Amino acid sequence: MSITYLEAIREAQAKALRDDPRVFIYGQDVGAFGGAFKATKGLAKEFPGRVLDSPIAEDAMAGLAIGAALEGMRPILEMQFADFSTVAFNQIVNQAATMFWRTNISCPITVRLPCGGTAGSGPFHSQTMEAIYAHYPGLVVLTPATVEDAYSMLLEAVAIDDPVIFCEHKFLYYHLKADALPTEALPVGKARIARVGRDLTLVTYSAMVHESLAAADELRSEGWEVEVVDLRSVKPLDTDTVIASVARTGRLLCVGEAWPWGGVTAEVITRVVCEGYDLLDAPPQRLNAKDTPVPYHPNLWSAHRPTATSIAAAARKVLQR
Amino acid sequence: MVQSVSEPQSAGDVSATRDLHIKAYRFMLLARVLDDKLASLYRAGKILGGVFLGRGQEALSVSIGVGLREGDVFAPLIRDMAGRLAFNESVLDAARTFLGSSLGPMRGRDGNIHRGRPKEGQLAMISHLGAMISVVTGTLFARRMRGVKGTVGVACCGDGSTSTGSFHEAMNQAAVEKLPLVMVVADNQYAYSTPTERQFACRSLVDRAVGYGISGHEVDGTNLSACLKVVGDAIERARAGEGPQLVVASLLRLCGHGEHDDAHYIETKLKASDLGRDCVKLAEAYLSQQSWADAASLASWRSEAIQKVEEATTAAQREPGPDPFVENYWAALSTKNLLEGNE
Numbered sequence: 001m002s003i004t005y006l007e008a009i010r011e012a013q014a015k016a017l018r019d020d021p022r023v024f025i026y027g028q029d030v031g032a033f034g035g036a037f038k039a040t041k042g043l044a045k046e047f048p049g050r051v052l053d054s055p056i057a058e059d060a061m062a063g064l065a066i067g068a069a070l071e072g073m074r075p076i077l078e079m080q081f082a083d084f085s086t087v088a089f090n091q092i093v094n095q096a097a098t099m100f101w102r103t104n105i106s107c108p109i110t111v112r113l114p115c116g117g118t119a120g121s122g123p124f125h126s127q128t129m130e131a132i133y134a135h136y137p138g139l140v141v142l143t144p145a146t147v148e149d150a151y152s153m154l155l156e157a158v159a160i161d162d163p164v165i166f167c168e169h170k171f172l173y174y175h176l177k178a179d180a181l182p183t184e185a186l187p188v189g190k191a192r193i194a195r196v197g198r199d200l201t202l203v204t205y206s207a208m209v210h211e212s213l214a215a216a217d218e219l220r221s222e223g224w225e226v227e228v229v230d231l232r233s234v235k236p237l238d239t240d241t242v243i244a245s246v247a248r249t250g251r252l253l254c255v256g257e258a259w260p261w262g263g264v265t266a267e268v269i270t271r272v273v274c275e276g277y278d279l280l281d282a283p284p285q286r287l288n289a290k291d292t293p294v295p296y297h298p299n300l301w302s303a304h305r306p307t308a309t310s311i312a313a314a315a316r317k318v319l320q321r
Numbered sequence: 322m323v324q325s326v327s328e329p330q331s332a333g334d335v336s337a338t339r340d341l342h343i344k345a346y347r348f349m350l351l352a353r354v355l356d357d358k359l360a361s362l363y364r365a366g367k368i369l370g371g372v373f374l375g376r377g378q379e380a381l382s383v384s385i386g387v388g389l390r391e392g393d394v395f396a397p398l399i400r401d402m403a404g405r406l407a408f409n410e411s412v413l414d415a416a417r418t419f420l421g422s423s424l425g426p427m428r429g430r431d432g433n434i435h436r437g438r439p440k441e442g443q444l445a446m447i448s449h450l451g452a453m454i455s456v457v458t459g460t461l462f463a464r465r466m467r468g469v470k471g472t473v474g475v476a477c478c479g480d481g482s483t484s485t486g487s488f489h490e491a492m493n494q495a496a497v498e499k500l501p502l503v504m505v506v507a508d509n510q511y512a513y514s515t516p517t518e519r520q521f522a523c524r525s526l527v528d529r530a531v532g533y534g535i536s537g538h539e540v541d542g543t544n545l546s547a548c549l550k551v552v553g554d555a556i557e558r559a560r561a562g563e564g565p566q567l568v569v570a571s572l573l574r575l576c577g578h579g580e581h582d583d584a585h586y587i588e589t590k591l592k593a594s595d596l597g598r599d600c601v602k603l604a605e606a607y608l609s610q611q612s613w614a615d616a617a618s619l620a621s622w623r624s625e626a627i628q629k630v631e632e633a634t635t636a637a638q639r640e641p642g643p644d645p646f647v648e649n650y651w652a653a654l655s656t657k658n659l660l661e662g663n664e
Contacts, residue, residue, distance in 0.1 A: 057493065057494055060493070063487070064462055067457060071459070102427060138654060140659055
């Protein structure tokens with residue numbers, strides 16, 4: 001048996017619907033059509049009345065999920081593309097994220113954001129939104145990089161009593177495969193050592209984990225052993241695992257597909273510098289997408305985001321200091 | 322679909338009509354007295370943050386509160402003191418939130434009009450206008466999924482909120498889902514300082530009901546009887562499964578946007594028009610005219626309201642404010658093990 005990242009997301013939702021009568025799915029085209037990416041394929045038929053098409057109204061979609069959560073439900077919202085969640089931004093960051101703190105009533109919604117770049121998708125179907133959501137208190141922000149994590153973390157997201165932003169990467173939907181769904185998993189909040197190394201800590205998440213692993217392969221042929229840390233969740237951020245790795249390697253490179261200004265890579269470096277300055281043998285570096293909208297043409301797109309080649313080049317600079 | 326208002330007159334049960342008017346009037350009076358007290362406290366520098374009053378909107382607002390039942394959902398906005406009190410809020414909850422008591426429902430974390438008890442059906446508004454409407458639709462949507470029947474939700478807003486995308490998205494959503502939502506719009510002629518001709522270009526906001534495919538109702542917001550009838554009927558229609566209802570009331574805000582605002586921009590002509598009449602005074606006159614209340618009853622109701630307000634505001638002022646070192650104020654998640662550790 002082989003299962004893709006996308007199928008894992010579908011299976012996790014099927015299990016959540018099966019196991020918990022409070023769960024329902026709401027989003028554009030998620031019903032009989034099965035979603036723009038088919039992440040809810042067949043679910044409307046299997047769970048009548050619980051997988052429902054919404055109007056094109058991201059603000060009201062999020063508001064509805066919040067109201068339903070107040071009534072004890074566990075809504076899963078599918079934003080058709082992460083980019084469109086900006087229309088729901090107010091409801092997510094001001095309504096859902098403040099609910100528990102203001103009223104002492106938790107707001108267990110899961111917002112699925114199909115995020116990240118794929119060739120030819122352009123400025124409004126390629127964005128990665130984890131940094132802006134992580135900026136706001138009251139949200140949990142997950143960025144699964146593997147089929148296993150896509151499955152187990154989505155199930156955990158639904159179980160968490162707080163609003164969860166689930167950043168699922170579209171680039172991984174079809175290409176990434178596993179032999180089977182996991183039976184056990186690391187809990188949310190724990191990073192994973194995706195590859196052990198002694199010369200450099202490469203901290204990353206989501207689709208960039210795979211680019212980073214490929215870069216690590218390339219660097220191995222040059223004699224470097226790179227440790228790759230997959231953050232899994234960017235909020236909470238597992239600072240302990242990152243710093244423990246930097247303590248072993250003495251060098252740090254952070255890689256993210258998001259824009260550079262004030263994002264996850266900036267946060268990781270800040271924490272390492274503030275809490276583990278003496279562990280560093282070289283100035284920490286980061287590699288992000290370029291500070292422009294995401295380009296449409298594949299030639300431009302592949303130069304806009306970090307790739308195994310550009311990550312390896314950035315790593316060499318840190319390694320050779 | 323848009324229906325005109327007819328003078329409410331129950332054929333049979335005059336005493337029920339009388340009792341409803343008296344109940345409503347007493348909550349209007351209580352709200353007015355409390356609002357006046359909060360305005361005084363604001364001027365005395367005792368209020369933390371702003372004060373926003375419902376002066377001139379009590380007849381409309383109270384009609385929601387007395388029309389709703391226990392188990393219904395209510396999303397009041399900033400001028401709904403009367404509706405809040407008539408639905409289920411205590412004077413003390415209001416006083417505590419304006420005065421920053423740690424014992425109020427918001428525990429010093431949020432203030433003034435941003436208060437509520439969601440578990441008791443009263444949602445705690447955020448400041449972003451139009452944002453509460455889809456939250457109400459969400460509660461109703463969830464209830465339908467769970468098989469809960471016979472409850473309704475009311476959301477309130479002013480003319481300004483109707484310009485937002487949130488308003489439109491939520492109204493359309495409620496219509497598509499045929500949810501028992503009553504949207505009550507207080508067209509009080511100004512959104513802060515912006516007059517309605519800079520806010521919308523349709524004849525009346527009630528015409529928007531046609532576009533959503535829902536029922537719309539207009540009402541004179543200064544007239545308690547009319548508000549009780551129109552809002553009450555809208556609530557019962559929604560309860561009976563007739564889908565979303567839009568109620569648009571015409572009235573005038575008899576104060577500034579907040580107590581920091583002297584409202585100099587409000588046209589004198591408007592103040593002198595029928596819209597500028599004080600609904601509390603009109604309701605009082607109506608009760609007298611119907612011989613439903615004599616001078617002695619009116620006086621005793623007023624002194625009872627004053628006493629309640631004085632007791633609550635005095636108590637709240639004596640209560641402690643939040644102590645940042647006692648309770649854990651610095652946890653924004655209910656899942657403690659997912660906090661980042663800087664709380």
